Amino acid sequence: MLDIKDFNILETQNTFDFKGFLSKLISYWKWFILCLILTFTVAYQVNIRKEKIYGMETLIVVKDENNQLFSSSTSLVFNWGGTSDKVQTVITTLKSRSHNEVVIKELQFYINYLKQGEFSLQDAYGETPFKVIIDENKGQIANQLLKIKFLNQNQIELSTTFENSIANLYHYADNTNSSTKVPIGDFVKTFNINEKIELPFLSFKVTQDLMNLNNLKQEYFIKFSDFNGTVAGYRNVDVEADIKGGSIIKIAKAGTNKARLVDFLNATVTTLKRRQLESKNQFATNTIRFIDSTLIDVEKQMNQAEGDLKDFRRDKNVYMLEGGGEALTSKLSEYDVEKDIVNRKIAYYNLLKNYLEKNNDYSKLPAPSVAGIEDPNIIGNVSRLIELSAERSELAYSVKNDKMFAEFDVQMESVKKVLLNNIASSKSALQIDLSLLSSNINTAESTISQLPDQQQDLIKFTRKFNLKDNIYTTFLEKRAEANIIKASNLSDVDFIDPAKDVGDGLIGPKTSVNYILALLLGLGIPFIVVFVKTLLDNSINTTEDIEKLTKIPIIGVIGNNKDNGNLAVFEKSNSTLSESFRGIRSSLQFIYKKQKIEGPKIVMLTSSISGEGKTFCTMNLATVFAMSSKKTVIVGLDLRKPKLFDDFKIDNIIGSVNYLIGQKTLDEIIQKTHIPNLDLITSGPVPPNPAELIISESMKEMIEELKLKYDYIILDTPPVGLVADALELAQYCDATLYVVRQGVTKKGMLSVVNEKHKRGELHNISIILNDFLNESKYGYGYNYKHGYGAYGEDYKESKKKNKFLNWFRKKQ
Incomplete structure (x- = not known):
């Protein structure tokens, strides 16, 4: 028996249990597998839907082209300064808005040519069997998909769908906007190739591109984009001077269409050469x-x-x-x-x-x-x-x-x-x-x-x-x-290596990055969930948790019950669960021997709140004593919420209450069970004054009479954390077993039993860790249900069941 002066309360500790956390991570391996499958599936779907990204580049040189015809009397040219000044001017010019406006205007990149890909619309520039020639002085419908379908080599079908009665128009001659009325619904009309299409929202003609006449069966789309927005998209061209050759500049651009990239890069250099020569002249x-x-x-x-x-x-x-x-x-x-x-x-x-x-x-x-x-x-x-x-x-x-x-x-x-x-x-x-x-x-x-x-x-x-x-x-x-x-005169800018599609240039998408991200997310999400859950989890989960919070010894660890019945020891006497209760029996006998307790033994089982398995432990511990040929009786003293009778298939018409109020004798309330050497006294009808009955002289008389009849008397009491009944009964007991359930009992609840033990209200107390699940050590599942449920008006239960957790554990 522990000496009270040696008792030291350790109610809270802030150290993090890395070993327990690692064990918990391993127990959630199914979550990791599920998240990895999910993230890799998403990454795969994203990757196959991404368009290929190509990178094209061109090399130019900036030099001093001095005219050999110049003399002292023919100074009709000025230079930009030294070569380094020219290089910086060229780099700035290539990214300037005015320069790119000229390039985009010449290439008409504000006209988008599209085709339907496997997952989305794709850029079809350079592939279409037609070209669109617009009248820049008239408005073109803005950001509206126009489908062009070839009926034959000389006819096309133009169609679109109007969702609103007003359509916005772009005027590319002066980059202004206007609007016009259009009919709501589908618009479909047939036109001839090279015919001027004059509509309130369109003004252009479609000409054939002889290079791509084999693509007539494909359906294409065109869309007119904002000129300024298109220019802005091409100003992010990558321009940098070569480190080794200061006068050499590399111009690079990435995109989904190689033909468009090649045309843009070559056109931007050609425009630069022309404008630079004009300045030079x-x-x-x-x-x-x-x-x-x-x-x-x-x-x-x-x-x-x-x-x-x-x-x-x-x-x-x-x-x-x-x-x-x-x-x-x-x-x-x-x-x-x-x-x-x-x-x-x-x-x-x-x-x-x-x-x-x-x-x-x-x-x-x-x-x-x-x-x-x-x-x-x-x-x-x-x-x-x-x-x-x-x-x-x-x-x-x-x-x-x-x-x-x-x-x-x-x-x-x-x-x-x-x-x-x-x-x-x-x-x-x-x-x-x-x-x-x-x-x-x-x-x-x-x-x-x-x-x-x-x-x-x-x-x-x-x-x-x-x-x-x-x-x-x-x-x-x-x-x-x-x-x-x-x-x-010659331009100071010249091509070294013009942009050209030679079959390579693929730079994306970076599918490996998505898969790495999927791996990180697949491992990181469950890791974070488990980590947060561990940090927020204030429940007792391991024996180490108990040892950190109290000096009360642990008398035994009870695993879970795989079956639905609560009489696990009687139904499967050779199971690991049964051995756990036998171990508790042996430890109790050691305590009795050490304390020199002879004759009948009284054991009280209690807990902090309902749902911790106190009644389950009471029935099975009593069964272990009975199966060792010891006359054993279970006394139901949870007068507020009787429950013991269900599993023994015994009614609760009479019980302890009837004896305590003088209605029945002890023999009249004792009921035989189907387990040899095990009797049961149920609690009986719910009285209006259970606390007064517990502290009455009748209780003492009942205990004394039971000692004359039985070797072991097992008291099933209310939770000590909710009512004081168990404390009143402690005076009759040779040993007190305090039941703690893994994942249910909160750490703070041990402070209650610590305080009561410190004051001497509970003696010879030991702790049972119930419903322990540690797959890495025991391999137990989690399947059985037991506990109190709600106590109604008499007990105010402090725990709210985590339905998802119970469901998940049940599935495991």
């Missing part, structure tokens, strides 16, 4: 535009001068008039040409200064060389301004960074100030040259004034004509020069 283009506008006036002036000269020379002896004046005429013509050059330079500087002061877009500036300006500072700064202006305009569509634009503005303002200073200093030098030329011309003209009048007139008309002719010829040369340079 900007000087030449501006120069040609300026010269063309100037030549019109110069040509008129030259024709006028030529006409005046012809009129003057008519009916005159020109040879006599020219005699003696050739040298003066030649000299004056040279002075006039030089003066015109100086004037043109000054006029260009005035034009340039005025343009710089009144405009912010400098991309349309003509080249300084058009005016004969060869000053490297002027040429370099004008070129730099055009470069910065063009680059800023390009970034405006792809970058939303005010700081970057501010930096561009600062740079352009700085170049503009330097250029204005250059203009001022150059104009000052030209004014000096102009004064000197004017003085020389005045000297020559004073000499001419001494010649005869007709000779002076001839020199005047000849001089005027020569000047206009020289100017006209100079502009023609400059224009031809600009055209030659423009024609001979």
Whole structure:
């Protein structure tokens, strides 16, 4: 017997039982198998429904293509800067909205060609036996599937279904939206190939694609998507510079249709080359535009001068008039040409200064060389301004960074100030040259004034004509020069390896990832469930749980009953369950011997609440004593909820209550059972005052009389956690067995029995762990049902049965 001073209550401990948790995980192996089957099935279904993903790429090089025809006087081109600057500009441009708008517009990728796949609609671009040519100025129905079915090689059936009376339309000419009324229901109509289809919601024609005429039996669908949304989808193209070769750029794009990817990648590079060459030719283009506008006036002036000269020379002896004046005429013509050059330079500087002061877009500036300006500072700064202006305009569509634009503005303002200073200093030098030329011309003209009048007139008309002719010829040369340079320029961007479908390129879907995810989920979900269940489970499940919560010894562990009957020991005396009760009997005898208890023995069985198997243990422990030829009696003292009689097929008309109130004698309430040496005293009718009967003198008399008749007296009492009846009976008992049921008894309930034992209200107490299930050790199933159920008004049961858990255990 335990000494109370050695008793130490350990009511709660927060340590986690890893060994028990691992054992529980193993016991739920069926859940793991079920979850794995489920997750792998889902992963398989997802994988077979996913479209294949392809990756296509192209390689381009960015270099400095210098025109071999350039000279110091033909600076009609500007560059983007060094190669590294060009590479960054190309990368930014390829991802810009403005660039991709041009590409998508040319490819008309906002028209979706689809076909029905095994599980969903698939991209049929490049496979359809037809092409759709739309009228971009008219509205096309938005995001509506239009089915196209070939009736024969020259006829198609166009059909769709309208769910609403209003249809939204896209206008691709200006990217606007509108709406129109449509008939609700199915729309079906037949059209000829190449026939213009004019409907309130459509305006296009269908042409044949001779490359895919073998696919006429397939049904196809077309759908018109939002232009801006389509462009946004292609701006995520992967562009990166090669680490080893800084001027090499790889452009890659992933998608479900290889033909579409190839066309997009090649078109985006072709568009880039064209736009870059246009930018590179900007000087030449501006120069040609300026010269063309100037030549019109110069040509008129030259024709006028030529006409005046012809009129003057008519009916005159020109040879006599020219005699003696050739040298003066030649000299004056040279002075006039030089003066015109100086004037043109000054006029260009005035034009340039005025343009710089009144405009912010400098991309349309003509080249300084058009005016004969060869000053490297002027040429370099004008070129730099055009470069910065063009680059800023390009970034405006792809970058939303005010700081970057501010930096561009600062740079352009700085170049503009330097250029204005250059203009001022150059104009000052030209004014000096102009004064000197004017003085020389005045000297020559004073000499001419001494010649005869007709000779002076001839020199005047000849001089005027020569000047206009020289100017006209100079502009023609400059224009031809600009055209030659423009024609001979090469783009700084070129293909190394164009995109091409060579049969590979498959990069997805990543089916292995889904299967790995299925494995993780299949193992993780039941693991988490069991883990959370373990954390939230406040029930006693193992002997270790009991040992952590109390110092009361465990006298035995009872497994489960596989059968429906509660008389398990009598019905299967050789079972493991029977051996468990025999072990408890042996332990009780050891306790009696150690405590030197002789004569009849009284054993009381109690528990915390109903449903823990107290009555089941009472019947089978009594059966074990009876089968060992010991006269044994079970006394039903659960006066509030009688139950013992059911399994013995004995009625409960009379019992302990009748004796305690003096109605019957002991012999009259004792009933024989079908088990040899085992008698039963049922509790009898439910009294109005069960507690008073338990503590009455009649109870003591009944116990004393029973000691005279039996070797073992087994008391079946109410739960000690609910009522005090069992505590009143403890004074008569030689041993108390406290029944704890695995998965039912809460850990906190042991604090009640700990406290009562500490105060001495329960003595010689031991614990029975009932209904123990540990497949890894015992291999028991979980099948039997027993316990109290509801106590009605007398007992307030604290446990709510977990129906799902009971069902699952029963299935196991």
